[in-house]
Amino acid sequence: MDSFENWRIFETYLCEKHSTDLDLIKSSESLTSRHTLEIDISELLNYSILFIPMIYNNPYDLMVKFSLRIKQILQYSDNENLKVDVRMTNVPSNFIRNSLGSIGVADSGKLLSITGTVILCGTIKSLAIRKKFKCCLCGTEFELEASISLFNSFEMPNQCPGPKCRNYNFEEVPGSEEWIDYREVKIYDAFTSAYRGRLPQSLWVILTSEQVGQCTAGDDISITGIIIKRWFPLIKQQFCELQLVLLATSLQVCNSKIQRPSLEIVEKGQYSDFELRKAMLTSFAPLIYGYGSIKLGILLCIIGGIREEVGTLHLRGHSHCLLLGEPGTGKSDILREACKLISRGIYTNAIGASKAGLTLSAIKEGNDWMLEAGALVLADSGLCALDDLSFLNKEDLTEIYECMENQTISVAKAGMVCTVNTRTTIIAACRPKKSRFDFGLDLAENANMPAPLLSRFDLIFLLVDMPDSDADYHKSRFILKRNTDKKHIFTIGQVQYLLWKATIYKPVFSQVASEILNRYFDLLRKDHRADVTMRQLESLLRLAQAHARLCQKSEVDSFDAISTILLYESTYRGIGLCDNISFTSLTEFQIAYNQIITRLGCDGFFIDDSIFK
Incomplete structure (x- = not known):
């Protein structure tokens, strides 16, 4: 790696792929601050395979040499205040680990990528990574670098490095320190990769410079870094303790409520709004009998409405x-x-x-x-x-x-x-x-x-x-048959995909839907219920938006508004506008649908009935 030919290839790569980044560093007004340059590892390996051995065997030394070489390319090699941190990103797939439990001592010194959830955040501190010392006897000065493996302490030499001096007493040179921002966070296995029924594994991660403020407790993060061994102080008559930590070279926060499934894509196709909703209700929790209203309510809560922000105020979605x-x-x-x-x-x-x-x-x-x-x-x-x-x-x-x-x-x-x-x-x-x-x-x-x-x-x-003889009979028949009859329309992967696709839509309210919800809320208030406040109006709006997103629509229409009212009527806060509510039986739903229209006085509105066809 130290050959002239390899460095010439690296300089050519920087000039071709990162010329803009280098110009920004050159034009920076403060050459004493730390700068960051991201190196795409996959792109670098495709550019030249000569870097493969060093990236596999000793990525930390390679990262240090990259920083020194970039400093020389910028022609500030005599300016010791210029600092460039190299961030290694986009590693090949064979560097990616699926869980923290797969990381062991054999991975020490290797580059890898992992996804986890931040469970613990330390305070942001200033850390001296380099410092000069001088001999108390002969005055010889030398520079030491903080050792990560010794918890960022400086390992003093056994004797003075000066000629013909065997002194072992040293003192710090004031003002010679190089400081960086430093923070440690603890991550667990991400909930997407943790095995159910097992305790999640944990790993300490070291963040430096601009990374220290990029995440907080509860964030899902994707980290590329180098595994470092840290040795605890030796204590007499106790085992020597070793800790593995990840020195982060790049960090990305990847919070997402519903991640897009990679497989089992399903499209709405010829499904009507009612048929699509019925298929999802039938496929969600198929081993639980009935509860169509509850299943629909939970699906709408998972999808959620649209979060609105006006200045410093916001309405939750x-x-x-x-x-x-x-x-x-x-x-x-x-x-x-x-x-x-x-x-x-x-x-x-x-x-x-x-x-x-x-x-x-x-x-x-x-x-x-x-x-x-x-x-x-x-x-x-x-x-x-x-x-x-x-x-x-x-x-x-x-x-x-x-x-x-x-x-x-x-x-x-x-x-x-x-x-x-x-x-x-x-x-x-x-x-x-x-x-x-x-x-x-x-x-x-x-x-x-x-x-x-x-x-x-x-x-x-x-x-x-x-106790209900008819309902109990159907429940018992369902329990007896559910082990052999497992037919449902969508798999769980397809339901996940439909929920993810629903979050893409940002529906707006039509005039008819707004008037229907307004009339229903007016009836709720006239019922003189103490628990009916403006929060319930906001709930109706959120649920109507979620129902439109479930049906993959860009507008909240009368079907979404009346379906939301029927769902609300099936809860504790319902005021008895209709008798029998079902979201899976077309006949019963149509009867309840028409009852709501009549009770709200919306007979003169244009109501689209194509949803039932």
Whole structure:
């Protein structure tokens, strides 16, 4: 690699591919600051295969030599204040690891790429990476570089490097330090790659310079870096301890609520809006009988509405759903099925949980305090399923108020004051206070939760296990047949693709849809329900937008508005505008559809009936 021919090829590559970046560094007013230059490794290897041995065997030395060579190309070799950090990006596929558990001691010193979720963030500090020392006896000066393998300490020589001097006492040269921004974060296996049923593996990552402010707790990040071994101080009569860390050379935040599946693409094709919705409801949680309204509500919450921002104010696009049901009604199974549809779906049980486990906690690592992300922070841009929510302490329940409405969590712990994003959809489940519904009590007393928390849920479904001979017969037949009859229209991969495609659309409200929702909300207010506020109007708008996105439309029409009203009527907040609501039976849906039109006085509106054909 040190041959003249190899460096000549590298200079030619820089002049052809990075001439603009080099000109920007040259034209920079501050030649004393640190500059960054990204090197595309795949592009470099395609340009010349002579770099392959060095990238495989000793990428750290190659990165240092790249920096020195770039400095010489810029003709500032005599200016020691010019610093250029080389960032290696876009590594070939054989450098990519699928999980942190596949990284071992054999990977020490190698370049690799990994995706993980930031679980712990350290404070941003200044680190001296180089420093000059001088001999106390002869005055000989020498420069040392901080050793990452020794926790960034300087390894002093056994004796003075000067001629004929064996002194071993040295002192620092004031003002000779070279400083960089430094931060350590801890990542877990990303939820898209972690194996279910196993504990996630963790890895410390070292961030430097411009990287220190690019991520926070709860972010999904894709990192390319070099595995470094760090040795803990030796302690008598104890095992020598070794830690593997990743020195990041490039970092990219890749948060996404619904990632595009690589396979199982399905198009809407000849499906009508009703048929497409019915197919998705049939394919979602196919082993759970019925619950068409609940399944539709959860799908709409996963898709969500459109987040709107006006100045510093914003209207959240995420919807929240609560399943309040008696034991044995399948609440937990529905929550687990919902998590399978989302790349960042987290299921947790509130029994024994605390506000630190749900939000943020401050822990001490060495002499520093760090913020550790909880379930709601880790589910940012995703879904958090909270089972048995009523078992959470009342003081801890208040901590998620801000998360549900403002989509943030503000913390002031251990001298750290910050705000962390929690743009997540919450689907919660709980049982009544007495395990069975007492219809003589209001919702807050039955759920054993405060009314301000319940008002933040867009949909509240009641799951009551009432004896019904016909319904019990169909349920038992379904349970007996479901092990042999597994026919459903879409696979889970196809449902994931349709949910991802739904998020592409940004529907706007038609005049008819706006008037229909306005009339329905007016009826809700006239019902004199104390829990009906402007939040419920915002919920209707979000759900109508989500329904239009589910049907892959750019406009919220009358079908979306009336379907949203029928869904709302099937929840606790319904006011009884129609008798029987079904989203899978065309005949029953048409009857309920026409009842809503009549009750709202919309007979004179133009209502498109082509959706049923």
